[in-house]
Amino acid sequence: MRRLLTVCLAALLLSSCGGVPTAGVKPGATAVPDLPPMRRFPATAAPPPQRSNAEMARDFMDLSFSLESGRALPVLTRFEEPIHVRMTGVAPPTAAEDLGRLLARLRNEAGIDISSAPDGPAQITVEFLPRKVMQRLVPRAACFVAPRVGSWEAYRRAPRADLDWATLTHRDVAAIFIPNDTAPQEVRDCLHEELAQALGPLNDLYRLPDSVFNDDNIHTVLTGFDMLMLRVTYAPELRSGMTAPEVAARLPALLARLNPAGERGRAPLPDPTPRAYSEAIETALGPGTFAPRRRVAAREALDIAEARGWRDTRTGFAWLALGRLSLGHDAETAQIAFREAAAIYESRPELALQAAHADMQLAAFALSNGEAEEVILRANRSLPLAAAAENAALLSSLLMVKAEALDLVGRASEARQVRLDSLGWARYGFASDAEVRLRLMNIAALSPATRMRQK
Template structure:
């Protein structure tokens, strides 16, 4: 079973970490580093009238947007590393249990959508199928809901999903075709992925009452795992199969993994050693530019670190409990000597939960996380999330030039990775900077554009308007532009 981590890193949660009752003071114009530009200090000022900034909130919100032609970042890691990653993804479950043999569908794959698909879900499903056909070379077709299919995507209320699987945002199960089938057979050994030798039928269950972006994210991850390896690895910054949930759509790395997993050179029932013997030649043929070096063994991810990260993600404890969990993860990451996405994620979460009076420590953790992410393959969107947090800090302190610099770097990444929530948040932050700089017409135009993506990323009109108000409130301590 593959579960998407609840309360995963989402843009609409990250802005909650903005400064409270403090601002960021400027330092001398000779400062050259980002850390120097963002020195925290306490301050206070009159709150300006933000009615002009909020004018867009009274307008009818646009219909759901559509991204342009897919342009995923290509796989950037060496094939030797990919062999290691695919073996760990394919022959272990997220619980750590071993999967004894390769399993996949034989022949063409059919997919149907049943239940109550929300607006836009069928369009996103068809777009995903087209990508799987063209990028992963998988023969997959959507059929009408009244026909049998090998992949059965069911939309139903989140409350019904969590009545049986409380921690799941969405999930997949082998050898079932419907929710009723799953309910009736929950304890049947046939639903154990470790016992599956050939994939015949898979049930995927997705909330019908969530945001369009989360619907799309669930489709990509669960359909991807129905067709390929089942494990999620925290160290894979260039993959949607990573419970940090920064990647929201199948990446170039993911499509290459799916293409390799379904290559004719591999067969159902192959043991890990057999796959390990064949996979290098498969990847050399599919990804010749990956025939170079490699980083060597990545080292296991201890369960203690995973448990700490999941506790930091989880919403059951308050900020102090989540900070404690993130701090434990950071201690473990440093002790292990990691310099990869696991260390960066630990730093990112510590920064997220540090209290306002420890702003300098939070800023240092963010900057260090961003530096690590920029050195990792496929971690551009992770770095863009860090840039968004730094943009919040810069906007709240009136450093509009820095807001423009950071958003100029991050917005194209959010657009290319099709992360509408991140894109709209960055656009709203940039619009606030333009407003403060006196470019009111440009600010209004960008704010309206951001609402198109906010509708997709945040769902309801109320959620979109709340985000608009939240970003506008960041400049309350700043002078009003005249």
């Protein structure tokens, strides 16, 4: 399940992922150009995973034999026949192309026999429906997957026991439910995460630095690690019904065959993430909680991380969450939190994308202070990372702050081109043209030049 997070980490100074505050922005204070055509990322394969096979064997076991709730799964399950996928409901205009690209990647990178079935029966159905309809039943989900059903109506009528993944011995039918009134990027991200869980691992692990199987939502498209996990799941050495000891006995040779570059010694055992940390993060970032309690929960997650001596993605994410939740309440705490997150992320090469999210927030502070060169520096080093991760929301936000900084140093012509480029990506990254325009205006409002014009 892709969780609904009120912290939209690719965005800037927003009250939620679906809304943009307009306080302090006077109509007409910032010229908004006509919006260019939507930009899309080219089809590319993910780079191979960089961690050792010893680490990835442990990750595979933890991902494949537990649910997100912590419940153990008795056996490995997967589809044992060729898999067909169909879309139903009112699909967004970008969905068919994004699904086609994803299926091609799953065939080429994970070796899965999977294809689309627009008119025939399918093992996996992707149904699009309005967000408010979906969240009446599942309020904390941005999108989700369920076993043994092929439609929303079947899901609504199904006994809860039939929807329990732990009762499966193999997979034959599943349905994915995605809102059709959200950003094109969010639709694509849901396709990646939910189809991966429909096919393979059902758990999420906050400790993973390089995976969509992590509730931090930093990685939004399937990574090289994710493709390896799926390739292992569908390897001929494994089958549905195998127990954890049976799978664990086969993993070393299997990973050596599939990922020979990962054969480089053992790795230290990871410190498990206690349920208290996960619950604190969910309270801080999930829906239905008042702002003061969110900030308390973010600090609780941070306290757990620091007490356990973590200097990994979990501590960085707790700092990032605290920083975001402190915006508009305590700017000094927010800036300190983002700098702490950046320090952790920058110390570990595998957390480069996470560092780009921190850079976005720190660039916003620098823009507000008129520190144009720092804005440009942070944007320039993070833009390639956002593009490589296919994160149009983050990419467009970085381009917007860079454009304002270029204007501050008198590079007006370059600023116009960068701003125009940002809008093409924003049309894919955000939910509507109105949101794109308001986002541009709010980022422009951070600039001292805009504030001078408003006086």
